[in-house]
Amino acid sequence: MKGVLLSGGTGSRLRPITHTGPKQLVPVANKPVLEYAIEDLKAAGITEIGVVLGNKGREAIQELLGDGSEYGVDITYIVQGNPLGLAHAAGCARDFVGDDDFVMYLGDNILKSGVTNLVESFEAGDYGAGIALQEVDDPQAFGIVDVDDAGNVTELIEKPDDPPTDLALIGMYVFSPAVFDAIDDLEPSWRGELEITDAIQHLLEGGREIDSHVVTGWWKDTGKPEDILHANRLVLEDRDLETAGSVEDGAEINGRVELAASSTIEDGAVVRGPVSIGEETTIKSGTYVGPYTSIGAHSTLENVHIENSVVIGDSTITASGRIVDSLLGRSANVESADELLPEGRRLVVGENSQLKL
Numbered sequence: 001m002k003g004v005l006l007s008g009g010t011g012s013r014l015r016p017i018t019h020t021g022p023k024q025l026v027p028v029a030n031k032p033v034l035e036y037a038i039e040d041l042k043a044a045g046i047t048e049i050g051v052v053l054g055n056k057g058r059e060a061i062q063e064l065l066g067d068g069s070e071y072g073v074d075i076t077y078i079v080q081g082n083p084l085g086l087a088h089a090a091g092c093a094r095d096f097v098g099d100d101d102f103v104m105y106l107g108d109n110i111l112k113s114g115v116t117n118l119v120e121s122f123e124a125g126d127y128g129a130g131i132a133l134q135e136v137d138d139p140q141a142f143g144i145v146d147v148d149d150a151g152n153v154t155e156l157i158e159k160p161d162d163p164p165t166d167l168a169l170i171g172m173y174v175f176s177p178a179v180f181d182a183i184d185d186l187e188p189s190w191r192g193e194l195e196i197t198d199a200i201q202h203l204l205e206g207g208r209e210i211d212s213h214v215v216t217g218w219w220k221d222t223g224k225p226e227d228i229l230h231a232n233r234l235v236l237e238d239r240d241l242e243t244a245g246s247v248e249d250g251a252e253i254n255g256r257v258e259l260a261a262s263s264t265i266e267d268g269a270v271v272r273g274p275v276s277i278g279e280e281t282t283i284k285s286g287t288y289v290g291p292y293t294s295i296g297a298h299s300t301l302e303n304v305h306i307e308n309s310v311v312i313g314d315s316t317i318t319a320s321g322r323i324v325d326s327l328l329g330r331s332a333n334v335e336s337a338d339e340l341l342p343e344g345r346r347l348v349v350g351e352n353s354q355l356k357l
Contacts, residue, residue: 085193128208
């Protein structure tokens with residue numbers, strides 16, 4: 001079995017963070033989202049992985065993943081170009097997949113339980129496709145699956161106005177090669193895209209059984225800033241965190257703290273875990289880093305209170321106030337405005353930014 005990892009898309013819901021890079025490389029607990037998908041595929045025994053690239057961020061993704069050897073896998077790059085739907089992206093991988101079954105994994109998703117159970121369930125039967133499902137609160141925003149009393153899939157509907165169930169497709173699939181013929185027969189939806197739900201429905205109507213697997217544990221689509229923060233919280237709760245760096249006498253650490261070997265928590269700083277602090281980062285005196293915070297590499301924090309936030313990296317934060325529930329892009333510098341007040345605040349704000357002052 002092979003893996004197809006979708007890494008296209010524009011990341012419009014994560015702007016301005018994604019103005020300078022692909023959404024799949026935004027870090028959660030100081031690890032790019034895409035790496036979690038690679039790890040899940042490898043854990044399921046899948047080492048031949050095709051990474052489908054869009055028009056944006058190709059070079060950055062290829063620079064991170066390389067040939068896959070660093071992760072113990074073999075990576076082939078497939079260029080989709082314009083994002084014309086998940087089924088179109090799958091179809092672009094036809095030559096790579098050949099006659100093999102394959103897992104298709106959306107590269108901006110994080111799943112606590114991985115895909116091993118989904119793969120094993122698919123392999124135990126004779127299915128045209130296997131789909132991962134989870135109950136959601138807003139089924140109108142997802143591809144929804146209807147099932148009969150025995151739990152068999154009877155219909156798939158993309159973003160229905162009147163959902164028959166709250167069982168949503170969450171972006172992990174297993175397919176037989178038969179899906180490519182189904183994709184060939186598709187017409188674009190009202191969104192102008194080739195929908196993967198339509199392809200699976202085509203298999204179903206052609207007499208192929210669809211295996212459904214309801215995922216236990218959490219799952220996150222990291223498409224929006226609040227999703228990144230929530231995923232960061234969930235991962236930090238679950239992950240083993242090791243303090244390898246320097247903690248000076250007089251620094252206060254409580255709870256689980258991941259501190260890279262080249263990083264320092266100075267005398268007079270307070271860090272309360274779970275927290276992840278990347279390489280070559282300094283937490284200076286007078287700083288409070290609260291729970292569920294990730295500080296990226298090459299950053300300096302001084303005299304700031306920050307919690308439940310993600311700092312992507314290469315940043316200097318010296319603001320004297322409290323920063324909470326925030327996502328700070330790479331090379332963001334946040335300084336105190338105390339000496340400027342009450343004249344007013346001076347801001348440079350990108351498209352789709354959110355500020356509370």
